Amino acid sequence: MSFTEGRFLRAVTLVAAVVGAVGAIVFVLRVGHRNKSIVLLAMFVIWDVAPFAGLLLAHRASRLWASTSRMALYWMTLLVTLGSLAIYGVVALGPPRPKPASWFLIVPVVSWLLIGIVLRIAARARRTY
Secondary structure (H helix, E strand, C coil): CCHHHHHHHHHHHHHHHHHHHHHHHHHHHHHCCCCCCHHHHHHHHHHHHHHHHHHHHHHHHHHHCCHHHHHHHHHHHHHHHHHHHHHHHHHHHCCCCCCCHHHHHHHHHHHHHHHHHHHHHHHHHHHHC
């Protein structure tokens, strides 16, 4: 991948992470709009935005990483953003579900696991070459 393509992909994934965070907030508020506890709603917002915040911090640190590790981060950002928003969208906009909040608890955990696994593999691959 050329330098220009890498910069473009980086810009796209940074925008995707911000859009993912904003989308997560919108969907959390849509599903939880009847909940009277502002503290609980705030906790859900923080929990669901955390993977995107982590990805943005990783993007900031990635300037010193090998290009393969950066590419893994970029693709992971797109995967987490698209996957999270797809799931949140189905839960928030689809037919009523008995326990919609569970999805807003599970998706960030799975996101963190995927982020950790991919970045760990990318770091290992970098050391073996």
